[in-house]
Amino acid sequence: MKNKPVAIVTGGASGIGLAIAETFVKNKITTIIIGRDTKKLKAVKQKLGDGCDIQAFDLKDRKGIPAFIKKLVKKHGGIDILVNNAGINMKKPLIEVSDEDFDNIIETNVQSIFSLSREVVKYMLPNKKGSIVNISSMASQYGIPKVIAYSASKGAIESMTRAMAVELSPNGIRVNCIAPGFIATEMSAKALNNDPERKNKALGRTPMGYLGEPKDIGTTALFLASDAAKYITGVILPVDGGNSIGF
Numbered sequence: 001m002k003n004k005p006v007a008i009v010t011g012g013a014s015g016i017g018l019a020i021a022e023t024f025v026k027n028k029i030t031t032i033i034i035g036r037d038t039k040k041l042k043a044v045k046q047k048l049g050d051g052c053d054i055q056a057f058d059l060k061d062r063k064g065i066p067a068f069i070k071k072l073v074k075k076h077g078g079i080d081i082l083v084n085n086a087g088i089n090m091k092k093p094l095i096e097v098s099d100e101d102f103d104n105i106i107e108t109n110v111q112s113i114f115s116l117s118r119e120v121v122k123y124m125l126p127n128k129k130g131s132i133v134n135i136s137s138m139a140s141q142y143g144i145p146k147v148i149a150y151s152a153s154k155g156a157i158e159s160m161t162r163a164m165a166v167e168l169s170p171n172g173i174r175v176n177c178i179a180p181g182f183i184a185t186e187m188s189a190k191a192l193n194n195d196p197e198r199k200n201k202a203l204g205r206t207p208m209g210y211l212g213e214p215k216d217i218g219t220t221a222l223f224l225a226s227d228a229a230k231y232i233t234g235v236i237l238p239v240d241g242g243n244s245i246g247f
């Protein structure tokens with residue numbers, strides 16, 4: 001039997017996911033980190049040590065998810081926390097986005113999250129306890145040009161959060177979502193650094209006036225996953241320096 005809580009953090013080998021994994025490990029949560037890039041995963045293992053388990057898996061392999069989760073449950077004795085953080089972005093004018101481009105984003109950012117959550121919930125149900133934290137974006141709070149598929153995917157994540165929260169509440173499973181503002185990671189660097197106008201716009205409507213740090217999301221995920229948030233479910237919590245209410 002396990003004596004520490006067990007969490008899955010998808011995309012936990014970089015950026016926001018890494019900060020969430022670091023925060024969990026520091027707080028004695030055994031953390032299973034999922035990603036595709038084995039080099040990045042090995043570097044995280046070196047950094048975080050025994051408190052984490054690295055697992056190379058492409059979340060687009062939806063057919064493989066049930067057996068993968070079964071294997072993880074057998075290895076760790078159960079899953080208490082799931083953080084659906086892995087995601088991809090694509091910046092292109094609407095008319096240049098092919099059907100394949102659009103589908104690729106939806107597959108990674110929506111369909112995989114559904115399949116993974118469904119499989120993990122199957123193992124949470126008998127325990128009558130569990131916490132799921134999804135990661136959306138400001139792209140679901142207001143309209144951002146040139147990110148049509150990403151915006152659609154993040155809107156879907158927020159809707160799924162509410163639907164799952166309501167359905168799973170009687171079973172002791174809480175489902176919440178963090179909507180990060182502009183956080184300094186590789187993904188945001190790609191979107192903002194070659195586009196000073198976009199960067200100025202993002203910062204201009206952020207009352208705090210600076211980009212957030214990945215660990216700002218890490219500490220929020222820890223709060224939502226923990227019993228400190230035991231009466232909180234179905235919320236979409238902006239962690240954004242005020243960006244979503246900026247004038």
Ligand code: NDP
Binds near residue numbers: 060088
């Ligand atoms: P990163 O690109 O650093 O991290 C994304 C992670 O997702 C990577 O570690 C990547 O791992 C993993 N990933 C992507 N596709 C797959 C896949 N098919 N299977 C397994 N893992 C996958 O970005 P961020 O840290 O910035 O973003 C993390 C989340 O936060 C995303 O959902 C993003 O949309 C969201 N977000 C980020 C914001 C920001 O300002 N940075 C703002 C709002 C939301 P690998 O490379 O190994 O595949």
